[in-house]
Amino acid sequence: DTGVSQDPRHKITKRGQNVTFRCDPISEHNRLYWYRQTLGQGPEFLTYFQNEAQLEKSRLLSDRFSAERPKGSFSTLEIQRTEQGDSAMYLCASSLREQGYEQYFGPGTRLTVT
């Protein structure tokens, strides 16, 4: 257990529905990342927060995706009008800038869109 938690761990939804995932980073970590991982692939970067500011978004993050980190603590990732291609593991990671570049990953949320 790295100290990063994600909820839910599994989500099955029907195409067209909206889903929201939550990530709770290690409490003192000021950086928070979202990655997406499909079967047989490595994680792909989606977006990054420094405290409450969203500083970078990948081109993978279509306008159906939105992420927030309202108070610089937990973060949410929402997918609107889900598509089957959204099925993946969504991973959250956090790090502390002063401690360098090591990232601590949560267990992930596995999304299945039927």
Place this chain on the structure above:
Amino acid sequence: SQQGEEDPQALSIQEGENATMNCSYKTSINNLQWYRQNSGRGLVHLILIRSNEREKHSGRLRVTLDTSKKSSSLLITASRAADTASYFCAINLPHTGANSKLTFGKGITLSVRP
């Protein structure tokens, strides 16, 4: 693509043997990291090597970095059944400012037979 590419894709060894995994990349890096992922779980950070370092050790792990060849290797000595997992190299690019996002390879599946 700037992602690291691991080699081999899959490796099966007997408990007690050493496992060597390689990673190649295409661009300059700030640092390179190795992560482990057990089936269906989040990633666990193993070791980080900076671009000005050539070798690092952590317990049974030894990582080397050759920036002239743009390659790294991860050696696990005296492997155990518990080392069975997927291993990913991840690169952190320079000039990313505060964003230390990682670019991952596709991973290597290591099986250690008891």
